[in-house]
Every structure is written in C-alpha cells, then in structure tokens.
Amino acid sequence: MRKVIWGLLFLLAVLHQDFWNWNRIDPLIFDFIPIGLAYQIGVSIVAAILWAFAVHYCWPKDVDVPDSEAFDATPQGVGRSAHV
Amino acid sequence: MSLSSLNPGQTAVLVIVVYLLSLIALGLLSQLVLRLTVADYFVASRGLGSVMLLMSLIGTTMTAFALIGSSGESWKSGIVVYGKMAxxxxxxxxxxxxxxxxxLWAFGKKYGYVTQIQFFRDRFESDKLGLVLFPILVGLLIPYVLVGVISSGSAIEAVTAGAFPNLFKSVDPKLVGAVPYWLGSLVTCVVVLYYISAGGVRGTAWVNALQTVIFLVLGFAACFTIADKLGGxxxxxxxxxxxxxxxxxREVTPEDKQLYAEKLAEFKTDPKKEIIKPVEPIPALKVEFTTYLFIPLSVAMFPHLFQYWLTARxxxxxxxxxxxQPLLIMIIWAPCVMIGIWATSAIVSGQPVIPPDFADMNKVLPIMVKKLASPTLGALxxxxxxxxxxxxxxxxxxSLGSLFTNDIVAxxxxxxxxxxKQLVLIGRVFIVVIVAVCWWLGMILESKRQGVFALGVWCFSGFASLFPLLFAAIYWRRVTKAGAYASVLAAAATWFWLFRDSEFGKKGELGHWGFTPVTIIFASATISLVLISLITPPPSEMTINKFFTPSPKPMTSQTMTPRTAYAR
Known part of the structure; x- marks a missing residue:
C-alpha cells in the first residue's frame, strides 16, 4: 500500500502539469471558474486526500520518539540553548 | 463620537489599534502560562497540539504575498499563478x-537540537560548517523580514489616508492625514517584539492561530463582497x-493577439464605448510552470519553520x-486569484474599477476592496x-535570536x-538590533518596494538551494562533510552569479536557458554534494549509527553525545 500511495503522489505531481488545459477556458465550473483554475483547485483537494492516506499508510515507524532528558539538559548538553 | 461619524481613514486606525491591542493582550495571557524554562520559551515545552501547530505553520508560511501578491500576480498574468504557486x-x-x-522533530527531541545549525554540526561532524551556514541563513532571512516590515508600514499608510489631516502632512496628496510609513512600520515591529518577548514561541503560536483565522475569513469575505458588487x-x-x-x-494564440489588437484599437478610438483598456496577453511558460516546484522546497530550510516543528507534542x-496544508492554501489563494482576474475587466456604473495603464500590482486588492466594499471591510x-x-x-x-544565542554565543x-539570564539578555539585544536594522533598511528601501518584493523570491531560491544538503543529511548515509561544504559553497556561488546577472533583483527572476534561477542553483548544489561525497571518506560509524539506527529507548543524559564529540 505504501508504494501505491507514493506512486499516486508522484502521479499527482505529474498530472499537475496540465498542459492539455493550457489553451482552454471552457467549461466554466459553476459558470465562473475557468477549467484551468478549477483543475488546479482539484489538484489541491486531491493532494489533501492523498496526504491523508499517506499519514495513515506510510507513517514512519522511527519518529515516535519517547521523551528524553536531552532537551531539558543544562547548557552543557548538545542542545545547549537559551531563551531570548 | 459614534462609529458612523468616523471617516474611512479613522475607521481603519480604530480597527488597527483594536487589533494590535488584542495581540498585546494575547501576549500578556501567554506570559501567565509561560514557565520560564528553556524548553517552554523556545519550543513551548514541545507541547503544541494538532490544531495550534497547523494554524501556526500556515500563519508563518503565508505572508502578505498570499493576499496582496496572489491577487496582483493573477491580475498581471492570469490563472497560471495558482498552479505555479498555490x-x-x-x-x-x-x-x-x-x-x-x-x-527533524524526532532528532530534535532525541538530541536536544533547537536550531538547524546544531543538527548540521552534529550530522557532518563539523563545527566550522555552522560558521559557514550562520551568515547564509541570517543573510537570507533578513530580506524576508524586510518584505514584512515594508508591507506593514505601506499598508497602514495606504488604508489610513485622510484620518488625521491636521496631524500628518504629506507631499503626496493621496496620503495626507495618513499614519506615516515610518510610524506604521515602527509600531508593527514594537508590537511583535513585545509579544515574542512576553510569551516566547507559545505566545507567537497563539497569536498566529488568531491571525490565520483572520486572513482565512478575510479572503472569503472580500471575494464574496466584491463579486456581489460586480453582479455576482x-x-x-x-x-x-x-x-x-x-x-x-495560459496559452496565447495568434487569434488572442488579434483580438487584443482589435480591442486596444477600439479603446483608443472610443474609450466611452470600449471602457476597459485590454491588458497585454502574456503566455505562461511550461518549463517555468514545472520548475516552480523547487521554490516551495525552501520551507524545509526556513529557520523559523524548524523552530515551529520542534513545538509539536x-x-x-x-x-x-x-x-x-493543501486545503488551507487553496482556501486562502483561490478567492484572491479570482479577485485579481476579475480586476482586469471589472466595470461598475460604467467606469473601470482599475484605471487604464495602472501599473502597481500590489495595490490591486486594496483598490478592489476600497472601491467595491465598505470602509470597515477595507480596514479589516x-x-x-x-x-x-x-x-x-x-x-x-x-529564530534570528535563537540562531545567534545558541549557535554563536552559547x-x-x-x-x-x-x-x-545573561544569555537571555544577549539574545533579546540581538533581536532588537536586527529589528532596528531592518526597520532602518526598510526606511531606505521603502521607495523601492517593488524591488524588495522581488528580493523575496531570491530568498526563497537561496533557502531552496540548501534543500539537497538537508535531504541528504537525513536520508543518505554516504554524504560527507566535504560534500556538505561543496554543496553550500556551490549554491552560494551560483546564487550570487545569477543574482548579480539580474542586477541584484532589479530584473526580477532572470532565468537562463528557459529555467528559473532556483533550478540552476539547485542543480549545482546537488551535483557538488553528490560528486564530492562520493570521492571523499564517509562519515564515522558513530555518526551513521546516531542518525540512521532507530533508538526505541529514550535518550538520557548518560547516552547523550557530548557537544564536543567532533573537533572544533
């Protein structure tokens, strides 16, 4: 499933190049949005759907890091820091 | 004095004052829950929830360009701007x-990183790499800050025109009575300085959530009102x-050119009959459309975004x-793009809304709102x-304060x-100095604001060119310290060469061989990174294990790698 999702995201990036709409105005979606713009709005919506699938099926296993003392360490630690 | 007795300029001043006071109140409120620890101040104790994180990230990545620039660009070049950018x-x-x-969030939590440079120093076992990256990151961030400072001062000046004619004089008759640019930008800087100082990243996250809601609602309100005034x-x-x-x-055919010539001739012959002066058709370039994908890669290298990523619970x-992300960007951009397109041909009461030969695309949205909506919506x-x-x-x-305090001083x-306490003071003084310098530079560059907006795109190109380095640092074990230096230096040299070629931004984004500058800089950074990494010795086993072996156990102070693990 992971490969399918990544494949679909790659396909979406390819389909984003809608050169076949380059010279088209019609059909006007809802009678006022030209097809070239409506298509790209559709790309945004499909992107959100595909990313929803990606967070469900392709979530990396090694990112759920438990709490550590590293960040709260004194300034001698790696993440030595100060607030401003 | 009642609200109805205020003139449009005074209404705008009232809205702005109420708005700024509400931001100060939010800053005060966040100060009450601030625990005054390093973790709380810089990364809100890594405690932000999903909604707050989303709103903060959207608020940070969407600048004034999302409202003003999107409508201006679509007025100038049509629907292509949505596909290219949104x-x-x-x-x-x-x-x-x-x-x-x-x-990066996971590495930050494991190893306590607060800035990108801490990560790069560790990953590439090189202290000096931080010294190379620091001026580049700060140098790229400052023009980005300048765009914001100039936008705020100019916007206040434009919408408050006529508010206090006895108090604020101006050589420009259109700006008599307006809150002057220097004062508007100064107030903006001071208010922002106040709430970041009061509440740290938690305070900014709260404020950003409010601000994101405001401009999400506003785009729709403006679009609805303007469409209504134009007959739907x-x-x-x-x-x-x-x-x-x-x-x-996006295409321009010979028939389109013919139609444009005919319409223009009609306008010149009888402007009363052909009310709208047609705008010159500009074809969209397919290579440019495709290679615009490199520009949003810049977000991965924004120091301020890195800081927000670390705040997630x-x-x-x-x-x-x-x-x-895709949905909110769409909600903000789509109405503004439609307003820009309508602006090219909008006629109300037999008069064009945008005058013929109008050239300042950054004023398209303000003019549409001013002429077609109420003063209150204009002020909003x-x-x-x-x-x-x-x-x-x-x-x-x-993030500028954080970079200086953590990567240089501490x-x-x-x-x-x-x-x-002293580190806190040093960081705060650095921020005040940087803000003062930006405000002063903004005063000098204000008259050339077009050029400053063009600088913004060059900043994005610069950040995007550091993306190959970041991506390789996370996903490629074989990338080496020498490869990292080569990539950064190649990106910097190519960026400077193309920037100089464009007469330091005056010619906009001057491409070569049909490619946008970012494509060329990106390619040179990637090729240098890969080639030099392959011919130089790989990083140590310890570093590879540190970044590529999943560690299920929590890191403790005993397992932490000391910051002096690599030679200075």
Missing part, C-alpha cells in the same frame, strides 16, 4: 512536513471573457498539518495584511561563562 505549494509543503519536519461571480467572469479572455487560460500532531483588510505579515515576522525574529563561550 497547488505546487500544497503538494510540496505537505511533503516537506512529512519527509523532513517529522525526522458569473457576471464578473463574463466581463473578463469579454475584455481579457487570456487571463482565464508528538509526531502524530503533524498529521493534521500535513493534510491541512488592513488587519488581514498585518495578520499575514506579523505571523511571519514574529517567528522570523525569534556554542563558543566557555561552559558556565554566561548565566541563563
């Missing part, structure tokens, strides 16, 4: 959060079809931000522009040389 950003930003943000969206698009149909597509809190628009500007400025100021000072 839908590409929707796909790429989400990818950056998923592929880069999550990983269908009638508004019909006017464009009649006068400037090329703004509704858990990795799962990223999920809403990843899914919400100013509030929306501030929201967009300030929600980026605050995070940028905070890093090079002997242990216990400075107390926490």
């Amino acid at each position: 839908s590409w950003s929707g796909i790429i930003h989400a990818a950056m959060y998923f592929l880069i943000g999550l990983k 969206p269908v009638a508004a698009t019909k006017m464009v079809l009649e006068h400037n149909p090329t703004r509704l597509k 858990s990795a799962k809190k990223f999920r809403l931000s990843i899914i919400g 628009l100013a509030g929306g522009i501030f929201a967009a500007v300030m929600s980026s400025l605050d995070a940028q100021f905070l 890093h090079y000072a002997a242990a216990n040389r400075f107390s926490e």
Whole structure:
C-alpha cells in the first residue's frame, strides 16, 4: 500500500502539469471558474486526500520518539540553548 | 463620537489599534502560562497540539504575498499563478512536513537540537560548517523580514489616508492625514517584539492561530463582497471573457493577439464605448510552470519553520498539518486569484474599477476592496495584511535570536561563562538590533518596494538551494562533510552569479536557458554534494549509527553525545 500511495503522489505531481488545459477556458465550473483554475483547485483537494492516506499508510515507524532528558539538559548538553 | 461619524481613514486606525491591542493582550495571557524554562520559551515545552501547530505553520508560511501578491500576480498574468504557486505549494509543503519536519522533530527531541545549525554540526561532524551556514541563513532571512516590515508600514499608510489631516502632512496628496510609513512600520515591529518577548514561541503560536483565522475569513469575505458588487461571480467572469479572455487560460494564440489588437484599437478610438483598456496577453511558460516546484522546497530550510516543528507534542500532531496544508492554501489563494482576474475587466456604473495603464500590482486588492466594499471591510483588510505579515515576522525574529544565542554565543563561550539570564539578555539585544536594522533598511528601501518584493523570491531560491544538503543529511548515509561544504559553497556561488546577472533583483527572476534561477542553483548544489561525497571518506560509524539506527529507548543524559564529540 505504501508504494501505491507514493506512486499516486508522484502521479499527482505529474498530472499537475496540465498542459492539455493550457489553451482552454471552457467549461466554466459553476459558470465562473475557468477549467484551468478549477483543475488546479482539484489538484489541491486531491493532494489533501492523498496526504491523508499517506499519514495513515506510510507513517514512519522511527519518529515516535519517547521523551528524553536531552532537551531539558543544562547548557552543557548538545542542545545547549537559551531563551531570548 | 459614534462609529458612523468616523471617516474611512479613522475607521481603519480604530480597527488597527483594536487589533494590535488584542495581540498585546494575547501576549500578556501567554506570559501567565509561560514557565520560564528553556524548553517552554523556545519550543513551548514541545507541547503544541494538532490544531495550534497547523494554524501556526500556515500563519508563518503565508505572508502578505498570499493576499496582496496572489491577487496582483493573477491580475498581471492570469490563472497560471495558482498552479505555479498555490497547488505546487500544497503538494510540496505537505511533503516537506512529512519527509523532513517529522525526522527533524524526532532528532530534535532525541538530541536536544533547537536550531538547524546544531543538527548540521552534529550530522557532518563539523563545527566550522555552522560558521559557514550562520551568515547564509541570517543573510537570507533578513530580506524576508524586510518584505514584512515594508508591507506593514505601506499598508497602514495606504488604508489610513485622510484620518488625521491636521496631524500628518504629506507631499503626496493621496496620503495626507495618513499614519506615516515610518510610524506604521515602527509600531508593527514594537508590537511583535513585545509579544515574542512576553510569551516566547507559545505566545507567537497563539497569536498566529488568531491571525490565520483572520486572513482565512478575510479572503472569503472580500471575494464574496466584491463579486456581489460586480453582479455576482458569473457576471464578473463574463466581463473578463469579454475584455481579457487570456487571463482565464495560459496559452496565447495568434487569434488572442488579434483580438487584443482589435480591442486596444477600439479603446483608443472610443474609450466611452470600449471602457476597459485590454491588458497585454502574456503566455505562461511550461518549463517555468514545472520548475516552480523547487521554490516551495525552501520551507524545509526556513529557520523559523524548524523552530515551529520542534513545538509539536508528538509526531502524530503533524498529521493534521500535513493534510491541512493543501486545503488551507487553496482556501486562502483561490478567492484572491479570482479577485485579481476579475480586476482586469471589472466595470461598475460604467467606469473601470482599475484605471487604464495602472501599473502597481500590489495595490490591486486594496483598490478592489476600497472601491467595491465598505470602509470597515477595507480596514479589516488592513488587519488581514498585518495578520499575514506579523505571523511571519514574529517567528522570523525569534529564530534570528535563537540562531545567534545558541549557535554563536552559547556554542563558543566557555561552559558556565554566561548565566541563563545573561544569555537571555544577549539574545533579546540581538533581536532588537536586527529589528532596528531592518526597520532602518526598510526606511531606505521603502521607495523601492517593488524591488524588495522581488528580493523575496531570491530568498526563497537561496533557502531552496540548501534543500539537497538537508535531504541528504537525513536520508543518505554516504554524504560527507566535504560534500556538505561543496554543496553550500556551490549554491552560494551560483546564487550570487545569477543574482548579480539580474542586477541584484532589479530584473526580477532572470532565468537562463528557459529555467528559473532556483533550478540552476539547485542543480549545482546537488551535483557538488553528490560528486564530492562520493570521492571523499564517509562519515564515522558513530555518526551513521546516531542518525540512521532507530533508538526505541529514550535518550538520557548518560547516552547523550557530548557537544564536543567532533573537533572544533
């Protein structure tokens, strides 16, 4: 499933190049949005759907890091820091 | 004095004052819950939830360009701007959060990183790399800050015209009585400085959430009101079809050129009959459309975004931000793009809304709102522009202070040389100095604001060119210290060469061989990174294990790698 999702995201990036709409105005979606713009709005919506699938099926296993003392360490630690 | 007795300029001043006071109140409120620890101040104790993270990230990445620039660009070049910038950003930003943000968040939590430079120093076992990256990151961030400072001062000046004619004189008759540019930009800087100082990253996150809601609502409100005044969206698009149909597509055919010539001749012969002066058809370039994908890669390298990523309570809190990015960008951009397109051909009471030969595309949205909506909506628009500007400025100021304090002062000072209090003071002074310099530069450059907006795109190109380095640092074990230096230096040299070629931004984004500058810089950075890494010795096993072996156990102070693990 992971490969399918990544494949679909790659396909979406390819389909984003809608050169076949380059010279088209019609059909006007809802009678006022030209097809070239409506298509790209559709790309945004499909992107959100595909990313929803990606967070469900392709979530990396090694990112759920438990709490550590590293960040709260004194300034001698790696993440030595100060607030401003 | 009642609200109705105020003139439009005074209404705008009232809205702005109420808005700024509410930001100060939020700053005060966040100060009450601030625990005054390093973790709380810089990364809100890594405690932000999904909604707050999403709103903060959107508020930070969407600048004034999302409102003013999107409508101005679509007025100038048509619908192509949405595909080039909004839908590409929707796909790429989400990818950056998923592929880069999550990983950096995990490394940050494991090893205590607060800035990108701490990560790069550790990953490439090189202290000096931090010294190379620091001026580059700060240098790229400052023009970005300048865009915000100039936008805020100019917007206040424009919307408050006529407010106090006895108090504020102006050589420009249109700006008599307006809050002057220097004062508007100064007030913006001071208010932002106040709330970041009061509440740290938590305060900025709260403010950004409010600001994001404001400009989300405002785009829709402006679009709805303007469409209504033009006889509805269908009638508004019909006017464009009649006068400037090329703004509704991306190709320009010989027939389009013929129609443009005929319309122009009609306008010149009888402007009363042909009311709209047609705008010159501009074809969209397919290579440019495709290679614009490199621009949103810049978000992965924004220091202020890195800081926000670290605030997430858990990795799962990223999920809403990843899914919400494309949708929220669409909600902000689509209405503004439609307003810009309608502006090319809008006629009300037999008069064009945008005068013929109008050239300042950054004023398209303000003019449409001023002429077609109420003074209150006009004033709210100013509030929306501030929201967009300030929600980026605050995070940028905070990250500049963080970079200097953590990567230079705290890093090079002997242990216990400075107390926490002294470091805090140093960081705050650095931020104040940087803000003062930006405000002063903004005063000098204000008259050349067009050029400053063009600088913004060059900044994005610069940040995007550092993306190969970041991606390789996370996903390629074989990338080496020498490869990292080569990539950074190649990107810097190519960037400077192309920037100089464009006469330091005056010629905009001057491409070569049909490619945008970012494509060329990106290619040179990637090739240098790969080639030099392959011919130089790989990094140590310890570093590879540190960054590529999943560690299920929590890191403790005993397992932490000391910051002096690599030679200085």
